[in-house]
Amino acid sequence: MIDSLRSLSEKTITVNRNQYLKVAGSIDTNIYFIESGSLRIFVLNDDDEQVIRFGYKENLIVALDSFLSNRPSGLFIQAIKKTVVRVINKVQFNALLKDETVKELWIKTLENLIIQQHEREIDLLTSSPKKRYESVMKRSPKLFQEIPEKHIANYLRMSAETLSRLKKS
Amino acid sequence: MESEKLIQTLIEQTRQNMNAVENLKELDTGYLNSRLSENSWSILECIEHLNLYGDFYLPALEKNIQKSTTIPSSDFNTGFLGNYFANSMLPKPGSKMKTFKDKDPIYTDLNRAVIDNFINQQIKLLKLIELSRSKNLNSIRIPISITTLIKLKLGDTFRFLINHNIRHIHQIETIKSHLPQVLTHQI
Numbered sequence: 001m002i003d004s005l006r007s008l009s010e011k012t013i014t015v016n017r018n019q020y021l022k023v024a025g026s027i028d029t030n031i032y033f034i035e036s037g038s039l040r041i042f043v044l045n046d047d048d049e050q051v052i053r054f055g056y057k058e059n060l061i062v063a064l065d066s067f068l069s070n071r072p073s074g075l076f077i078q079a080i081k082k083t084v085v086r087v088i089n090k091v092q093f094n095a096l097l098k099d100e101t102v103k104e105l106w107i108k109t110l111e112n113l114i115i116q117q118h119e120r121e122i123d124l125l126t127s128s129p130k131k132r133y134e135s136v137m138k139r140s141p142k143l144f145q146e147i148p149e150k151h152i153a154n155y156l157r158m159s160a161e162t163l164s165r166l167k168k169s
Numbered sequence: 170m171e172s173e174k175l176i177q178t179l180i181e182q183t184r185q186n187m188n189a190v191e192n193l194k195e196l197d198t199g200y201l202n203s204r205l206s207e208n209s210w211s212i213l214e215c216i217e218h219l220n221l222y223g224d225f226y227l228p229a230l231e232k233n234i235q236k237s238t239t240i241p242s243s244d245f246n247t248g249f250l251g252n253y254f255a256n257s258m259l260p261k262p263g264s265k266m267k268t269f270k271d272k273d274p275i276y277t278d279l280n281r282a283v284i285d286n287f288i289n290q291q292i293k294l295l296k297l298i299e300l301s302r303s304k305n306l307n308s309i310r311i312p313i314s315i316t317t318l319i320k321l322k323l324g325d326t327f328r329f330l331i332n333h334n335i336r337h338i339h340q341i342e343t344i345k346s347h348l349p350q351v352l353t354h355q356i
Contacts, residue, residue, distance in 0.1 A: 015188075016188075016191070016192055016195075017191075017194075017195070018191040018194060019187075019188040019191045019192070020184050020187055020188055020191075022184075023180060023183065023184045023187065023295055024292075024295050024296070024299060025176075025180045025295050025296075025298055025299040025302075026177065026180045026181065026184070027177065044292070044296075072299070072302070074299075
């Protein structure tokens, strides 16, 4: 699935550290395949940033609300470090979906995504910071190698100090 | 033009302005404070000049958008004066503009915080653009900074403000291309 998506792409974008691939209010229906680097998706809660997702090398990153609805999205997508993405637009993607095998894979991918979102929802409702940390550690150990701790702490809704203490214990 | 098209253009231009300014964070403070001649602005002074305009326009925009009970119209028709002001902001070779004294930050001893201020102002601006999707870009009017007697259409005020940002970000690129490279310190 990822390989066929990647081969569709005719365009790459380089975003430097802290630059924005997408800002709040835009309609972005592209799928981005991350060749190198890492990105975070966040929303603004009053004036505070809340990270909702990360993407790093060989992941796909999408403003899922815009992608599915063609409507404006409040998400920001920002590079954590210098990042190169391949762009697959929705027209290219829809053409690919005409293939039954690809379509089945896409449904599988969406199913997996729902499971992940479900786990994430439970995590966020888990009151113990320790349990939230352990759950993410178990689910995506690679996250801790790819993403700076201050962003993971935000993602886990805890202070950087709390996360650092949990990692040591 | 279609209102939604204008909104999307304004958002995309603002994204590009933010990205240009995010790149400046990689440069050291000495470089950001250097000037090409005694009377010309440093990079930080260019940004601060934009922030001074933001300090005026963002609250004015917010107040007038929030109190408005208008409904969106599918088209935006630029006003005669608004279009003139907005277009006159775009960078053109050799076009110098007079700076009002209260918007001139020269020799005001600036630090890197002006970069963060600019980014925060742009995030605020994005919120206001988004808010305007549910209001009328034609009938809401915003007074300009030099006199409350002249009011521009909301859509034109956004265009004016964002083109003004583009103008000085272009000026920063010119400064960078003329400053000695040795001062550049890429982290």
